[in-house]
Amino acid sequence: MAEWREEIIGNARLILADCMDVLPTLPKVDAVITDPPYGLADKLCGGTWGKQYDGESKDWDAKPWEATPEFLSCADKFVIWGGNYFCLPPSRCWLIHDKTIRGMTFADAEMAWTNFDKNTRVFSYLVPRGFLGEEREHPTQKPIQLMRWCIEQAGIPQTILDPFMGSGTTGVAAVQMGRQFIGIEREPKYFDIACKRIEDAQRMGDMFGFNEASKAAPQTQEALL
Secondary structure, three states: OOOOEEEEEOEEEEEEEEHHHHHHHOOOOEEEEOOOOOOHHHHHHOHHHHHOOOOOOOOOOOOOOOOOOOHHOEEEEEEEEEEOOOOOOOOEEEEEEOOOOOOOOOOOEEEEEEEOOOOOEEEEEEOOOOOOOOOOOOOOOHHHHHHHHHHOOOOOOOEEEEOOOOOOHHHHHHOOOOOEEEEOOOOHHHHHHHOOOOOHHHHHHHHHHOOHHHHOOOOOOHOOO
């Protein structure tokens, strides 16, 4: 098994490694909320979306992720963005991110597969870039408010896992909401960005009392194993 690097930031356990090496070592969590690679890198031929990859290695998005039965047994609840790109079981509840603008080079909306037994829900939000930590740090970065909404739709679970952490937006949302978080990312550049963003969110929450719920939760690494 490959060695990996770990950082503990408040109630967040962050792991620099391939998630396929780490997942078998983790116990079952309450929820997986994640945005796996869709396998779009080779299809990008300019335009606004393609420019997001300028100067970047596309290896991490060279092929779509596969949802194995083992993966789908690692949590009680799942939110998987880009679920329409993957082979997943039928779902009654899809989460839709309506970006509120039309006719651009990117999609008008994005879809997340869930295993929730409830109706489909829509979140209409155009992220204000450059505002409150929403600067784009990753080509496929989701808005913080969108990930907070996902956590709410999942019932605000206590322990949240993101095995494709990227720049750490799910972790930022989890920290802001006082949840325990486990994030896995294999690219050192994005791992370091995620660590900083989650540390900043933890510090901001402590400063203004946003993280009161997390203070009652265990702060040790063992609590996140």
